[in-house]
Amino acid sequence: MxxxxxxxxxxxxQDPAPxxxxxxxxxxxxxxxxxxxxxxxxxxxxxxxxxxxxxxxxRENLLEGPVKEAAVEELKGTAPFRWKAxxxxxxxxxxxxxxxxxxxxxxxxxxxxxxFLLTDPVQQYLLQSGRTFFKGMxxxxxxxxxxxxxxxxxxxxxxxxxxxxxxxxxAIAMGDSTGWHEVLSGAQLDEKALLERFAALVMExxxxxxxxxxxxxxDLPYLAARAKRHGVKLTLGRDGQEPDSRPSRFNVGERTVxxxxxxxxxxxxxxxxxxxQAYDIxxxxxxSYGLKSAARHFGIAREDREYIDGGDITTEFSxxxxxxxxxxxxxxxxxxxxxxxxxxxxxxQAQLIPFSYQNIGVRGNATKIDALLMREYLRQSQSIxxxxxxxxxxxxxxxxxxxxxxxxxxxxxxxxxYPSLMLVRNIGPGNxxxxxxxxxxxxxxxxxxxARDQEKAARTEGERAHFxxxxxxxxxxxxxFYGYLGFDQVRFSDFDAAERVAAEGxxxxxxxxxxxxxxxxIPVEIDTDGVYYxxxxxxxxxxxxxxxKAFAESLPTGIEIEFDGEYAAMFSYKMKNYALLSANGAVxxxxxxxxxxxxxxxxxxxxxxxxxxxxxxxxxxLPLLRKQYEQSIMGREWPVTMLxxxxxxxxxxxxxxxxxSDKGRGRNAAYELALRSGRxxxxxxxxSYYVAGGKKTVQVFAAARLVSEWNPVERDENVxxxxxxxxxxxxxxxxxxxxxxxxxxx
Numbered sequence: 001m002x003x004x005x006x007x008x009x010x011x012x013x014q015d016p017a018p019x020x021x022x023x024x025x026x027x028x029x030x031x032x033x034x035x036x037x038x039x040x041x042x043x044x045x046x047x048x049x050x051x052x053x054x055x056x057x058x059r060e061n062l063l064e065g066p067v068k069e070a071a072v073e074e075l076k077g078t079a080p081f082r083w084k085a086x087x088x089x090x091x092x093x094x095x096x097x098x099x100x101x102x103x104x105x106x107x108x109x110x111x112x113x114x115x116f117l118l119t120d121p122v123q124q125y126l127l128q129s130g131r132t133f134f135k136g137m138x139x140x141x142x143x144x145x146x147x148x149x150x151x152x153x154x155x156x157x158x159x160x161x162x163x164x165x166x167x168x169x170x171a172i173a174m175g176d177s178t179g180w181h182e183v184l185s186g187a188q189l190d191e192k193a194l195l196e197r198f199a200a201l202v203m204e205x206x207x208x209x210x211x212x213x214x215x216x217x218x219d220l221p222y223l224a225a226r227a228k229r230h231g232v233k234l235t236l237g238r239d240g241q242e243p244d245s246r247p248s249r250f251n252v253g254e255r256t257v258x259x260x261x262x263x264x265x266x267x268x269x270x271x272x273x274x275x276x277q278a279y280d281i282x283x284x285x286x287x288s289y290g291l292k293s294a295a296r297h298f299g300i301a302r303e304d305r306e307y308i309d310g311g312d313i314t315t316e317f318s319x320x321x322x323x324x325x326x327x328x329x330x331x332x333x334x335x336x337x338x339x340x341x342x343x344x345x346x347x348x349q350a351q352l353i354p355f356s357y358q359n360i361g362v363r364g365n366a367t368k369i370d371a372l373l374m375r376e377y378l379r380q381s382q383s384i385x386x387x388x389x390x391x392x393x394x395x396x397x398x399x400x401x402x403x404x405x406x407x408x409x410x411x412x413x414x415x416x417x418y419p420s421l422m423l424v425r426n427i428g429p430g431n432x433x434x435x436x437x438x439x440x441x442x443x444x445x446x447x448x449x450x451a452r453d454q455e456k457a458a459r460t461e462g463e464r465a466h467f468x469x470x471x472x473x474x475x476x477x478x479x480x481f482y483g484y485l486g487f488d489q490v491r492f493s494d495f496d497a498a499e500r501v502a503a504e505g506x507x508x509x510x511x512x513x514x515x516x517x518x519x520x521x522i523p524v525e526i527d528t529d530g531v532y533y534x535x536x537x538x539x540x541x542x543x544x545x546x547x548x549k550a551f552a553e554s555l556p557t558g559i560e561i562e563f564d565g566e567y568a569a570m571f572s573y574k575m576k577n578y579a580l581l582s583a584n585g586a587v588x589x590x591x592x593x594x595x596x597x598x599x600x601x602x603x604x605x606x607x608x609x610x611x612x613x614x615x616x617x618x619x620x621x622l623p624l625l626r627k628q629y630e631q632s633i634m635g636r637e638w639p640v641t642m643l644x645x646x647x648x649x650x651x652x653x654x655x656x657x658x659x660x661s662d663k664g665r666g667r668n669a670a671y672e673l674a675l676r677s678g679r680x681x682x683x684x685x686x687x688s689y690y691v692a693g694g695k696k697t698v699q700v701f702a703a704a705r706l707v708s709e710w711n712p713v714e715r716d717e718n719v720x721x722x723x724x725x726x727x728x729x730x731x732x733x734x735x736x737x738x739x740x741x742x743x744x745x746x
Contacts, residue, residue: 006135010376010436011443012352015129018136021208022238022729023265025051025121025200031088034125037208037266038239040139044238051308053093053124055100056081057385058114063104066096077433079383083117090121106341111387111489126354127375133350138466139456142347144177144270144339145207146332147198149219150324151188152314157310157679157708159310159686162225169226170317172198173328175336176205187321192230197225202236207267209357211343213291213335214273216259221245226615239268249393250274250362253281268358271333275342275361279673282476282720284590287604290595291334300337305330311643311688311708315378344469345476364518366478369440370490376436385431393499396528399513400575405614406524409532409580411565412509412551416475418482419528421504423556429485437492441481491729505529510557515554519547524572532578567584569615570727573733581615602642603729610733617736627729633722642709645716646688651675653681669704677706696720 007013021044022037032051037044044378055070057063058080063072069092070085087093097117106113118124126132133143150173161167170186172194182201183195202210210221224243228232234242248261253308257277262269276294280286285296295301306327308316316324343361350357352367354375377384414420419441422428428437437513448471457465484490486498503545505528512531513523520536535544552561571579574739577591587608589595591694594607606629613621632638651659656671658664669689681687688707691700698721705716 004431006351006622008073008443009379010439011131011372011447012135012356013126013132014379015131015215016135017131020133020135021129021142022268023122023125023133024265025090025125026428029088029089032121034121035239035266037144039137044208044240048632051087051470052088052119052128053090053121054084054086054128055093055096057085058386059081059104062100062114063102065099066092067100067583070096074379075381077383079385079431079433081384081386083379092496093117101665102557103667112606113387116384116491120356120359122356122360123354123371127378130379131377132352132354134347135351137351137673138462138464139340139344139347139469140177140682142209143205143207144209144336145202145205146175146335146339147171147210147212147215147219148173148191148331148335149222149330150313151222152326153316155314160222160683161680161682162222162229163682164680169194169222170321170327171325172223172418173325173332174201174205175200175329175332176207177336178338180205181329181332183325184324185321186317188592191226192414195227195232195234196228196716197224199227199233203240206238209268209270210341211262211270211272211335213331213338214271215269216262216271216273220269221260226377231455236264236267243720244555248362251364252277262723268356270339270346270358270361272338272342272344275338275346277343285588287595289302291331291338294549295334296408298338298341300334300341302330302333303412305334319471320502340465344465345473348469348473366484366487366490369477369480369484370492372440373432373436373492377434380434383435384491387488387490388431388493388495389453390486390493391495391703393495393502394487395502395505397509398575399523399526400525400572401523402525403574405617406534406572407568408534409524409567409570410531410563411532411567412561413482413530414512415560416445416478416503417505417508417559419478420559421501421508422481424556425500425504427501427504429492429497431494432492437481441478444474448478494527508556512551512555512685515551519550521547522664524570525575525578527576562702568709568737569716571614579611579615587612587615598645600643600645600722600725602638603635605642606726606729607633607733610730622730622734626726628735629726630723633726634719636715636717638692640707640712640715640717641688643722644688644690644707645669646686648686649681649683652683655683669701672701673704673706691717691718691721692716693718694720696724 007016017308019038019040021039024035026033029401034051036047036049038047059066063083067085072086073084073086075082077086084098087096095487098121104114144702149169150171151160151167152170168191172184175181184197186194189197201593220243222246224234236243244263245260248259250257267652273289274287287293292307306323308324308327313324319531336395346357349360349368354371355363355368367588374384423438423442428514434465451470452491453463453466455471458464458467482498482501485494485501489494516523516533524534538548539547548563555561567580567582568583573593577593579587579589579594581587589611594611595604609625610622613619613625644710649670653671653674657675658669670687673687673689689704690707691698691703691712692705693703698718703718
């Protein structure tokens with residue numbers, strides 16, 4: 001199957017050349033070049049090729065000025081972008097873009113601008129050449145290096161800052177996918193020597209990919225800053241260059257993550273912190289995106305795993321440096337295992353989509369589909385449309401029918417509801433004159449079915465992982481075609497088509513709910529393409545099978561249903577917030593209302609314990625559970641970290657103070673603590689704090705204290721305040737008046 005897949009120019013580009021692991025742009029006088037790195041017979045080879053960047057133009061009167069220096073090709077068809085202007089250098093291309101912006105009056109990022117420039121030279125090269133990464137390779141053949149650093153902190157601060165004189169790196173753990181590893185110890189080398197050895201090992205091991213957990217916002221910025229302080233050339237690139245960096249953003253679901261993007265010549269940088277977040281957008285099961293928590297969730301943490309609290313690293317280094325080195329080694333082992341689990345979908349996508357492997361992980365699915373469409377249109381020298389103008393329209397059907405604890409709940413899911421509707425009802429972009437949208441969707445769906453079948457038939461774990469990555473990749477892309485239609489930044493968007501898909505989806509789901517009710521089942525919740533329901537009373541295995549068969553047959557031709565879950569109980573709190581108890585006793589909690597990271601750790605733990613009692617029919621034990629927590633708070637049995645919140649400063653304390661003076665925001669505990677400390681806190685620093693005092697109603701910003709200042713001998717945490725928080729949570733989920741919640745920040 002994979003041979004057919006990667007030889008299909010529609011899905012994988014027209015150039016089947018195997019082993020491409022990196023592409024880098026080099027500007028030059030006269031004509032730019034692309035440097036290509038190939039992994040062949042266990043070795044990395046390098047070649048150079050000419051690069052001719054292009055701009056698409058939608059108005060003939062714009063073929064003037066610097067554009068006249070380009071070779072202009074008129075594309076076939078009548079879509080607006082009928083002219084492709086090809087330039088000898090990126091510099092000439094950028095000059096023409098500036099002129100086009102000024103002449104047309106189109107603002108930056110305007111999807112209706114009469115010119116279109118892909119701002120990534122590598123993507124341009126891949127689009128035009130038809131090449132993609134890693135063709136003919138398995139994931140195991142990719143050389144991946146993991147990096148993790150440990151730092152000590154100036155007394156009085158809780159978290160590292162590379163600009164502080166007293167902070168420094170004391171461990172650099174490195175390993176790669178061959179099984180090699182080495183931990184560079186600050187007990188044996190000074191910081192400058194650590195950095196020099198680190199750079200030398202990267203060049204010696206020559207990885208295709210550098211991986212780390214939060215590597216963009218911690219490890220690489222810290223390494224770069226400390227290297228600069230010591231005058232060390234951090235030569236990590238395949239040509240001996242130092243990394244380039246710039247501010248960037250990563251959109252994951254409804255959230256935007258700001259980060260410092262690093263570019264390492266000839267290598268890709270992958271952050272497993274991003275992979276974990278992307279995974280959770282689909283599954284909504286992770287309590288934390290931290291490395292240790294994710295490793296425990298996926299079952300990859302070793303039994304003898306060394307754990308050291310972040311606040312204890314400085315002390316542990318001075319007391320027992322070998323233990324800290326072991327801790328760092330275990331960090332990179334977990335990073336490698338996380339990447340092996342979560343990177344394989346990106347690896348497969350890089351074999352198909354004309355993006356660098358590094359960009360695959362941070363680009364949205366609609367942008368990836370757009371690249372596939374554009375590649376085929378350019379391959380056929382076909383003109384390209386303007387994006388449709390965005391407008392609001394009604395989305396999918398969601399509803400909540402029952403709340404509380406419900407027993408014997410089943411789940412069914414319409415397989416790829418929106419993609420199936422688009423194929424069955426022939427709904428797609430009206431401006432796709434070549435019909436590429438439906439051909440891509442149909443091919444991806446067919447290959448997904450084949451990959452899923454081969455995953456089931458796989459004889460080895462490696463084969464199983466390979467085909468699982470294939471089918472997961474196809475599923476993600478297939479389910480994004482509907483979102484593509486309703487995204488006004490892509491070339492073939494069509495809001496009328498998107499609206500029709502959503503309307504027909506709602507109609508189908510309402511039919512399903514009506515059918516369930518008419519046949520004795522009780523719907524609990526429906527969310528876009530899946531239904532939780534209680535089957536008809538007294539159902540036996542035989543009648544259950546007949547019920548499911550009839551349900552499936554009630555759906556239109558081409559629409560398939562999958563019965564993918566049976567649960568002993570479900571706690572339905574509100575829409576998209578529920579917990580499930582499986583037959584083996586495992587509890588799955590979904591929704592921010594039931595596991596918000598904004599809650600203190602003791603509250604999150606209480607919610608988990610409370611939900612389990614409800615699901616197991618042990619509601620009578622809830623008062624006892626509350627009493628146990630009350631006793632722990634009143635008896636001061638927990639470490640202060642159970643009561644503490646950790647926040648990241650988005651602004652500098654000085655900027656916060658200015659906003660307070662201008663009454664532009666309310667007071668916040670973390671910023672107030674940073675200001676009161678007199679220390680040099682900056683945007684991006686983190687603070688952990690708890691609430692001190694003896695009254696339940698307090699101004700948190702005034703009563704907060706840094707965790708680092710907590711005295712375990714003379715404990716001062718605010719017992720009435722935390723009891724009140726517990727009681728408010730109990731009242732919210734269990735009923736019974738126990739008092740109101742204490743006030744939050746102003």
